[in-house]
Amino acid sequence: MSEDNNQVPSALVAVGTKALLVRSATLVKRGLALAKSLQPDAAKAHYKLGRMLYDKGDLNGAVAEYRTAIRLQPDLAPAHHNLGIALDEKGDLDGAMAEYCTTIGLQPDYAAAHYSLGRVLHNKSDFHGAATEFLTNIRLRPDGAKAHYELGRMLYDKGDLDGAIAEFRAAIRLQPDYRKAHLDLGLALFDKGDPDGAIAEYRSAIRLQPYDVHSHYLLVSTLREKGDMDGAIAECRRVVRLVPDFAEAHYNLGAALGHKGDLDGAIAEYREALCPRRLESTSVVPL
Numbered sequence: 685m686s687e688d689n690n691q692v693p694s695a696l697v698a699v700g701t702k703a704l705l706v707r708s709a710t711l712v713k714r715g716l717a718l719a720k721s722l723q724p725d726a727a728k729a730h731y732k733l734g735r736m737l738y739d740k741g742d743l744n745g746a747v748a749e750y751r752t753a754i755r756l757q758p759d760l761a762p763a764h765h766n767l768g769i770a771l772d773e774k775g776d777l778d779g780a781m782a783e784y785c786t787t788i789g790l791q792p793d794y795a796a797a798h799y800s801l802g803r804v805l806h807n808k809s810d811f812h813g814a815a816t817e818f819l820t821n822i823r824l825r826p827d828g829a830k831a832h833y834e835l836g837r838m839l840y841d842k843g844d845l846d847g848a849i850a851e852f853r854a855a856i857r858l859q860p861d862y863r864k865a866h867l868d869l870g871l872a873l874f875d876k877g878d879p880d881g882a883i884a885e886y887r888s889a890i891r892l893q894p895y896d897v898h899s900h901y902l903l904v905s906t907l908r909e910k911g912d913m914d915g916a917i918a919e920c921r922r923v924v925r926l927v928p929d930f931a932e933a934h935y936n937l938g939a940a941l942g943h944k945g946d947l948d949g950a951i952a953e954y955r956e957a958l959c960p961r962r963l964e965s966t967s968v969v970p971l
Contacts, residue, residue, distance in 0.1 A: 728755035734763070738770055746770045761791040766799060775806050799831050806838050814838055829859035836865070840872055846871045863892040867899060870906075879910050895926055897933065904936060908943070908971035916940045931957045 734749030750767035753760055763842040768783030784801040787794050802817030815838065821831040836851030852869035855862050870885030884902040893899065900923045920937035927933055938953030 721839070727753045727760055727763070730756065731760060731763045731766070734766060734770075738766065743770050743774050747774070759790055761787050761794055761797075764790065765794065765797050765800065768797075772800070772804060777808060780804050781808075793824055795821050799828075799834070802831070803834060806834065806841075811838055811842055811947070815886065827858060828860045829855040829862055832858065833862065833868070836872075837868060840868065845872050845876045849876065861892055863889045863896075863899075866892070869903065870902060874906060874909075879906050882906050883910075897923055897927060897930060900926075901932075902938070904940070908940065913940060913944050917944065931959075 713753045730749045730753035734746045734753065737743075737749060747767060747770045750763050750770065753763040754767065756765070764783045764787040768780040768787065771783060772780035775803035781801065781804045784797050784804065787797040788801065791797070798817045799821040802814045802821065805811075805814035805817060818831045818835040818838070821828065821833075825831070826842040832855035833850045836855065838850045839845075839851060840848035849869060849872045852865050852867075852872060855865040856869065859865070866885045866889040870889070873879075873885060874882035883903060883906050886899055886906065889899040890896065890903065900919055904916050904919045904923075905933065907913075907919060917937065920940050922935065923930065923933040924937055933955035934953045938950040938957060940951060942950035
């Protein structure tokens, strides 16, 4: 074979190799593009898994999945927000606050993130910052009751009873079955010197959740403060009927009967409170 003939196959091999390399590079690019297109779906899958683990109470598992989702898709705002919630529940307020701020940076109109950040700031005693976030949440979600309630709690902690009462009432207006808002409105009204208003709110809370003994006890305490021992006794009996094995209910009924001068009735209830079976279910703690 001549020298020229030997060069032909070499040239063909070079061309063929180059073609393969080009084709290989194209395939690699296509693979990377495909991986990139699938990555958001993978991120969302990790995010959804994190939510399921959170719902099951597995905070550590949820945190791990949210972090994976964020690593795959750093701009996935819900993953940052939910990671903040999980960290918040784990007691890592600084970590939670950082995630809430990141969420807001990615999506400034993320109303829930403003609410969550407000709660953390309130817990860190940054009342001004908390108020700003709650008010932002209210602006973004005018029909939301939770921010009004949290703002009311913050104002109550600051001693602003009028402001707290207004916010609790706003929360109840938006969500009439908001039991905690009724309870805290009752507390604020009582502190404001309106026991009748407080009693009405405690009764509303009891209608919403009849087995909540805390609501009953707040009502009993307020009735006793008013000097309405008959009302207090009736309420104590109602608690005893609802939760017969609850030692505190019998104890407080005994105390109320004692105030009325019904010593036999008081002794009987104290004995019920000291029954070993009831003492196993709860401790005896007076109002």
